[in-house]
Amino acid sequence: DAMVIQNPRYQVTQFGKPVTLSCSQTLNHNVMYWYQQKSSQAPKLLFHYYDKDFNNEADTPDNFQSRRPNTSFCFLDIRSPGLGDAAMYLCATRTGRIGEQYFGPGTRLTVT
Amino acid sequence: GESVGLHLPTLSVQEGDNSIINCAYSNSASDYFIWYKQESGKGPQFIIDIRSNMDKRQGQRVTVLLNKTVKHLSLQIAATQPGDSAVYFCAETSDFNKFYFGSGTKLNVKP
Numbered sequence: 359d360a361m362v363i364q365n366p367r368y369q370v371t372q373f374g375k376p377v378t379l380s381c382s383q384t385l386n387h388n389v390m391y392w393y394q395q396k397s398s399q400a401p402k403l404l405f406h407y408y409d410k411d412f413n414n415e416a417d418t419p420d421n422f423q424s425r426r427p428n429t430s431f432c433f434l435d436i437r438s439p440g441l442g443d444a445a446m447y448l449c450a451t452r453t454g455r456i457g458e459q460y461f462g463p464g465t466r467l468t469v470t
Numbered sequence: 471g472e473s474v475g476l477h478l479p480t481l482s483v484q485e486g487d488n489s490i491i492n493c494a495y496s497n498s499a500s501d502y503f504i505w506y507k508q509e510s511g512k513g514p515q516f517i518i519d520i521r522s523n524m525d526k527r528q529g530q531r532v533t534v535l536l537n538k539t540v541k542h543l544s545l546q547i548a549a550t551q552p553g554d555s556a557v558y559f560c561a562e563t564s565d566f567n568k569f570y571f572g573s574g575t576k577l578n579v580k581p
Binding site: 448 | 504506515516519
C-alpha cells in the first residue's frame with residue numbers, strides 16, 4: 359500500500375525553467391518534509407510543515423519554495439533551477455506523536 | 471544544523487558475519503536517533519530508533535547502541551544477508567521536528 363507518493367519519479371527540466379514536484383500521503387500525518395539528496399550524500403533537510411506551520415532551514419536557498427494546501431499534499435517549487443539543483447528530492451511524513459519518518463520513493467530531478 | 475558524521479564510508483562483510491556501522495554526532499542536545507536503510511533508487515527505510523535515555527535497543531537482527539558520553543551510536547546487524555546490502559544513515563534530532571542525517575555507510579555483503 360502506497361503511503362507516501364511522489365510524482366513524477368523522474369523529472370527533467372531546463373536550466374531556469376520553474377518546476378514543481380509533488381508529494382501526497384495517505385497516512386494523515388501532521389508533519390511533511392522535503393529533503394534534497396545528491397549522489398552519494400546524505401539527505402539534506404530543506405524545510406518542513408507541522409500542520410500549516412512552515413519551517414525553513416536557514417541554508418535553504420530562496421529558489422526553493424513549498425506549499426501545503428491540505429494535510430495530504432505538499433509541493434516543492436524550484437523557481438529557477440540551476441545545474442546544481444539536480445538531485446533526488448525526498449518527501450517524508452511523520453505523525454506529531456512519534457519520531458519515525460516515512461519516506462516516499464523520491465523524485466530524481468535532472469536539469470539540462 | 472547539527473553535524474552528524476560517520477567514520478566508515480564503505481563496509482564489506484561476508485554473508486553470515488555480523489556488521490557494525492558507526493555514527494558520530496556533535497549536538498549534545500540530540501535526544502532521539504534513528505537508523506535508516508536506503509536501497510538504490512528508493513527512499514530511506516526506518517530500521518530502528520533509540521531515545522537518549524537508553525543506551526541499547528534491540529530489534530530483529532539489529533541492535534543500536536548509544537554512547538552519549540562520546541556522542542556515538544552504532545548499528546549492529548547480526549548474520550548479515552545479501553539483502554542487507556544498502557547505504558545506512560543515522561539521523562538525529564533535538565526537537566522531534568528537524569532530523570539531520572549523517573553521511574552514510576555503504577554496506578556490501580559478499581556471498
